Amino acid sequence: ARQGFIDRNPESLKLHGRASQFLPGGNTRTVLYYDPFPLTFVSGEGCRLEDADGHRYVDFLGEFTAGIFGHSDPVIRQAVVGAMGNGINLGGHGPLEARLADLVCSRFPSIERVRFANSGTEANLLAIALAKAFTRRDKILVFDGAYHGSLLTFGGGAGSPVNVPHHFVIAPFNGFEETQKLIRQQGDDLAAVLVEPMQGSAGCIPGDPEFLSMLRSETSATGSLLIFDEVMTSRLAAGGRQQQLDIRPDLTTLGKYIGGGMSFGAFGGRSDIMDLFDPARPGALPHAGTFNNNVLTMAAGVAALSEVYTPEAAQALNARGDALREALNRLFRETGLPFVATGLGSLIGLHPTPDTPNSPADLEACDPAIRELVFLDLLEDGVYLARRGLIALSLPIGDAEVDMFLDVMRARSTRWRDALG
Ligand code: PMP
Numbered sequence: 001a002r003q004g005f006i007d008r009n010p011e012s013l014k015l016h017g018r019a020s021q022f023l024p025g026g027n028t029r030t031v032l033y034y035d036p037f038p039l040t041f042v043s044g045e046g047c048r049l050e051d052a053d054g055h056r057y058v059d060f061l062g063e064f065t066a067g068i069f070g071h072s073d074p075v076i077r078q079a080v081v082g083a084m085g086n087g088i089n090l091g092g093h094g095p096l097e098a099r100l101a102d103l104v105c106s107r108f109p110s111i112e113r114v115r116f117a118n119s120g121t122e123a124n125l126l127a128i129a130l131a132k133a134f135t136r137r138d139k140i141l142v143f144d145g146a147y148h149g150s151l152l153t154f155g156g157g158a159g160s161p162v163n164v165p166h167h168f169v170i171a172p173f174n175g176f177e178e179t180q181k182l183i184r185q186q187g188d189d190l191a192a193v194l195v196e197p198m199q200g201s202a203g204c205i206p207g208d209p210e211f212l213s214m215l216r217s218e219t220s221a222t223g224s225l226l227i228f229d230e231v232m233t234s235r236l237a238a239g240g241r242q243q244q245l246d247i248r249p250d251l252t253t254l255g256k257y258i259g260g261g262m263s264f265g266a267f268g269g270r271s272d273i274m275d276l277f278d279p280a281r282p283g284a285l286p287h288a289g290t291f292n293n294n295v296l297t298m299a300a301g302v303a304a305l306s307e308v309y310t311p312e313a314a315q316a317l318n319a320r321g322d323a324l325r326e327a328l329n330r331l332f333r334e335t336g337l338p339f340v341a342t343g344l345g346s347l348i349g350l351h352p353t354p355d356t357p358n359s360p361a362d363l364e365a366c367d368p369a370i371r372e373l374v375f376l377d378l379l380e381d382g383v384y385l386a387r388r389g390l391i392a393l394s395l396p397i398g399d400a401e402v403d404m405f406l407d408v409m410r411a412r413s414t415r416w417r418d419a420l421g
Pocket of ligand 1: 120122124150200230255256
């Protein structure tokens, strides 16, 4: 499969070689790197991608969930072009910022006030800083395997060497008793618990509803804040995963699709906490950022939430995801392929293990060679998803694309089963 990939993609290979002269690894996003070299895409339309060698793919990755609208949504394109026409980089307040804030606050009842940033990473960094300032406490409890952004990565138990230095306490995801004990032990040293209601990067592993409810009650009892990182999961319903769980976090972080596919992050929540950022108040916390209210993102976000990813669209997209996950798991049972499709709604994790994982540790035994084979075979068949098995459906994906994907999976199942031995 590897040699076939190299032979089919001479132009991507050449471009990768050139890029590597100037960019370590040929790229700016570590997550996009894979061996032997990553493909270079030259264009996208709807749910289709084209690479530098002219191959076409159905895009099942959806830009790691930010690309919910596909590559050329006409409403968003018009909003961005319209904003360009009015001038960008105005260096002041603009009307679109408050409109987007209104749309966000209306969708997420726990978000009484919101502030914008340029990435989910920034949103989480600001939420942590805010929680520490509000509670005047120091420690942040996070979960093993969590991904809260480039500078907040907790795969494999330890933090990454580039993490922002905070006093992190690491708990086992979905580990009810241990986590409860840790929160009680930390007592009034704990500023916040930061959690993905479904761990996304770790493999689309949902948090047990009782586990997440326990986080709510324990943080309330000890006076620490509960922060839901809904950068990924906010797409699961109009009001995010918190709506489905009926849990009201103190703070929520957002990103990805809410900026209409432009660079975006946001954090918001209880007004008594968020108002620490009100610059009219003495001793207000500073929060600056040249592009926080950039008109292209604001315009795209307003169009996206008000016209494209409506509550009805959210429901339909997530129903399509649920149906695909069920169809995949049925296919695995029928073909005897020991794989499992995890996740919720339009977010699916595809894993070479027969058992549904309950924590990232459960996926450690997955054979990386099988993951590579699946990834390269699917590319050859015109299906693009993340090498680690992430699927994030976008709105332009229809029945034809879903059927095509299932046909490809079925046709490949014998080969993968044999490879597993
Ligand atoms: N939190 C979660 C749960 C994420 O999945 C991501 C991105 N994959 C981030 C934060 C970081 O967002 P960004 O890439 O915009 O910095």
